[in-house]
Amino acid sequence: MHPTLSIDFGRGGVSPSPTTQPVHRDLKAELAALDQFGMVMSLKREETLFLEGDQAKYYFKVVSGAVRSCRLLPDGRRHIGDFYLPGDFIALGQSGAYLFTAEAVTEVTLVRYVRNRVDRLIGERPQLGTCLFAMLSEDLSSAQKQMLLLGRKTALEKLASFLLTMADREGAGDHVGLPMTRADIADYLGLTIETVSRTLSQLKTARVIALRGAADIHILDREHLQELAGDL
Amino acid sequence: MHPTLSIDFGRGGVSPSPTTQPVHRDLKAELAALDQFGMVMSLKREETLFLEGDQAKYYFKVVSGAVRSCRLLPDGRRHIGDFYLPGDFIALGQSGAYLFTAEAVTEVTLVRYVRNRVDRLIGERPQLGTCLFAMLSEDLSSAQKQMLLLGRKTALEKLASFLLTMADREGAGDHVGLPMTRADIADYLGLTIETVSRTLSQLKTARVIALRGAADIHILDREHLQELAGDL
DNA sequence: CGCCGCATTGAAATTAGTCAATACTCGTGG
DNA sequence: CCACGAGTATTGACTAATTTCAATGCGGCG
Numbered sequence A, B: 001m002h003p004t005l006s007i008d009f010g011r012g013g014v015s016p017s018p019t020t021q022p023v024h025r026d027l028k029a030e031l032a033a034l035d036q037f038g039m040v041m042s043l044k045r046e047e048t049l050f051l052e053g054d055q056a057k058y059y060f061k062v063v064s065g066a067v068r069s070c071r072l073l074p075d076g077r078r079h080i081g082d083f084y085l086p087g088d089f090i091a092l093g094q095s096g097a098y099l100f101t102a103e104a105v106t107e108v109t110l111v112r113y114v115r116n117r118v119d120r121l122i123g124e125r126p127q128l129g130t131c132l133f134a135m136l137s138e139d140l141s142s143a144q145k146q147m148l149l150l151g152r153k154t155a156l157e158k159l160a161s162f163l164l165t166m167a168d169r170e171g172a173g174d175h176v177g178l179p180m181t182r183a184d185i186a187d188y189l190g191l192t193i194e195t196v197s198r199t200l201s202q203l204k205t206a207r208v209i210a211l212r213g214a215a216d217i218h219i220l221d222r223e224h225l226q227e228l229a230g231d232l
Numbered sequence C: 001c002g003c004c005g006c007a008t009t010g011a012a013a014t015t016a017g018t019c020a021a022t023a024c025t026c027g028t029g030g
Numbered sequence D: 001c002c003a004c005g006a007g008t009a010t011t012g013a014c015t016a017a018t019t020t021c022a023a024t025g026c027g028g029c030g
Helices: A022-026 A028-036 A115-124 A126-152 A155-170 A182-189 A193-205 A220-229 B022-026 B026-037 B115-124 B128-152 B155-170 B182-189 B194-204 B222-229
Strands: A038-045 A049-050 A056-062 A069-072 A078-084 A101-104 A107-112 A175-177 A209-211 A216-219 B039-043 B048-050 B060-063 B066-074 B078-084 B102-103 B106-116 B174-177 B209-211 B214-217
Touching: A022 A078, A028 A107, A028 A115, A028 A126, A038 B209, A049 A220, A069 A182, A078 A126, A078 B128, A101 B106, A101 B194, A107 A115, A115 A126, A126 A155, A126 B078, A126 B128, A155 A182, A155 A193, A155 A216, A155 A220, A175 B106, A182 A193, A193 A209, A209 B022, A220 B194, B026 B106, B026 B128, B048 B222, B060 B115, B066 B182, B078 B128, B078 B182, B106 B115, B115 B128, B155 B174, B155 B182, B155 B222, B182 B194, B194 B209
Parallel strands: none
Antiparallel strands: A038 A107, A049 A101, A056 A107, A069 A078, A069 A101, A175 A216, A209 A216, B039 B106, B048 B102, B060 B106, B066 B078, B066 B102, B174 B214, B209 B214
């Protein structure tokens, strides 16, 4: 049942993204200790990993593909809390019931860890606890950045920030290969599909980005994009 | 220097608020262990507790009064991440530099803990680490709720949610004594002062709430308010 | 009693949303 | 290999919610 292969951490081990999650580099060894409990699994596009309210038995780590977390309002309005890319952990710190639904954005491979076992392991290796604590802090930090974005930024600023963040997380320089649809982006940024589309067109017209197909974006003028994003 | 008085936890020991922070009840004993490091301090209205980017040497706990956390965009737009009321901890999980500025909303009394010492104590008492981890999880959970609010709720839904949350946190039944100004509320909910004011007037006209002075609100029809808030 | 700051209310402007039509893309099958 | 079709994305015209700008009102404190 346990995978014999060693799962690599830190977004594939290639091109570090120092600004976003330094934790992954520094505490790689601690996280590796988790591997003994990891079980590899995969999901097809749009499949559900878990539902809000489910008993939170597992943590997950994304190996390849992308996952989204979402919450719904009674009338169907949806909000996406985050996208999880290779190297990211899902559902850290959720004891009891999961706080959101997690779904596969693309075909995705994950490692699944039994929460109980991880918690027990922390007892033996306090460093691991520190590491998870640090990752949870990162999550909180990015949630705070996202609140600023949602509460106070314009559509243009939201898209500019989003593209820069995605480029950074993918670690592929000025190329952004968006795994998610416009609807996903809209629900992540608190906009509509149409506004996302219009705003991207606007950035294209201004020659700040180039679109080679809806999911294949190149940042042409990063400086300008950063200016538009608004936050230092 | 150390206070000999025992600082009480859990929002003054009176009227628990079971929905918001169950942690405070369950792990009171663990938190009490922190007291030996606590130093009492106080701030006057509008004074700064710490600035975004400052070296994060301390954690804080609010004893009385209220604190807000905020972030600014270069052009001055402000977002308030959270309000901290008696019993709440500030800056948990912020290692290195503080991620936001913290300011006194009212005259406020706090207990200040040196981070290093707390971290060392966690080494001896792993339960305390678990407790802080749980509190951090709570923070993340409420941040996620707030993102849904900011991204997908209307002004009316935002205010309804806000009033219910504040009533719950204050634990004073259907009375809400708002310590902050309309500007603070606006920056917390991603609205303008005017929209906050108009929306409260609207709730007053609909006899869902009563305003006895701008800061003194009574919930007259809680059920209706919950309906307006939108989330279960 | 009279400020001064904060809150409320009104009218106009603006951003983003809604509704609707058209265009693209990619995967499938002729 | 090309044509088709379904789902997705783009674009346009119009509408609605919230912001902005501008007065006016209220209340606590000196």
